[in-house]
Amino acid sequence: MVRPLAKAESLFAEAGVRWIVSWLLQFSTFNWFLGGLALIASIWFGQDARLVTCLLVGSSYLYGAFINCKASRGRHPGWMLYTVALGLIAFGVNGSGG
Template sequence: MTLAGVVGSAVAVFHGILMQRMMIRPIERALAGTPTSAGIRRLVSPLLHLSTIAWLAGGLALIAVGSGWAPPFRLPVALVVGAFYFHAMVLNCWATRGRHPGWMLMAAALLLILIGA
């Protein structure tokens, strides 16, 4: 489970960096010249980073239960984080038609969760 957490956390951090560079900055530049309210512009980044935050939190939870910090929560953490990672894997594979390494990394983390659970 610890290795699954490391993989998931690393994917989350890398995903956050790429998301900021390749999606959020261009969207913010595009919205700058429109009559969009300031509140909506402030929401773009946090909403797009929601998956990054969930994957990172899940990875840290996997590391915690895999390291023996919270043994009674091993199965619930595996189920919840596994559901997040499964969702990410399926949608990433579908959206990119399998040409993006993210779905493969999430599949590897999911396999490690299954082995560790």
């Protein structure tokens, strides 16, 4: 995803745009890390709080999966990993005995 952006030199003429794009490209990394920590911490929450945590993290992962698939035209495994993570979240919230 970086190579096509690097070819658009006119887009990166301003330092502010380069700064924003560099942070936006790291969204997935922060999303995985913080979402994973929230899901691990939800083990000690009550059922309602666990459901809300799973819905918030799951919606963020769903957005990441959709955008990743759309941006890479399905050629990057990131969207598949997000989809697997969504399945595990759904299993964890439904299949956990409490």
